[in-house]
Amino acid sequence: MFSFTVSNHIKSFIYPNPWSLSIGLLFVRFNCVLLLNHCLIKIVEYPNYYVKWLSPFSALSFLTCSFTIFTELVCTCFVFIGFLTRLALIPLIILMLITVFTIHDSETIGIRESSILYLLMYFVLIKTGPGLFSIDHLLKKRKKV
Template sequence: MKKFLKPIKLPASADWGVLILRIGISSMMLTHGYAKLANLLAGEHGFADPIGIGEELSLILTIFAEFGCSILVLLGLFTRAALIPLIFTMAVVLLVVHGADPIDKKELGILFLSAYVTLFLTGPGRFSVDNGLYK
């Protein structure tokens, strides 16, 4: 598990690029997750149930991914583990929720998924909490 979470050594310019990608993509996803969290706290439990686990559970898991995991990715804390729910959520959005939609409806999901897979492969980089934990 430690090997899975440990950041890999990247060139300095790549570390800066990973930092910018982590902060940018997480900040954008946080807006989606926060809106869903605010709705849930306001008592609105209605949500899509694309994989058949129930509306409320789908909402809670989506909030966990979009809000909670985005904060972890932003910090670079347990980054690869936090990316798994985000990758799964974006895959469901692309393949199930917008599966039959034209590409223009899928663009945002493709961008998020591409960034998450890239971060999963590169790791969080030198400028992350993970790097400090696993030195």
């Protein structure tokens, strides 16, 4: 009898039920909202900010700064509420790849750490989807009915 309960616990650890997995994905989505802090700084200081913006495409600093603000604001909000999550993650992943490998490429890992962590969270969400607690799930469930 003891081995039966241990094997059930191991099985539930290896194959979690959908609710516990969705709660974990919900916490990952909530952590993605921390990117809004960086976005709000850029919005408040926008007229002075895009002039000194370090653009990987040299002459297009206005466009890349605008793309960054749009991505950090709109796509992060979509990920947070779970609406078009996988589609919204594509620009966020592109932004973090540019940040890690172009903008902060010569700096230490401590500077790039937050960008790498965001990138890992985005890869987890694009692989698993938003989970049960999302608008995407509600739309999918409504479509089946």
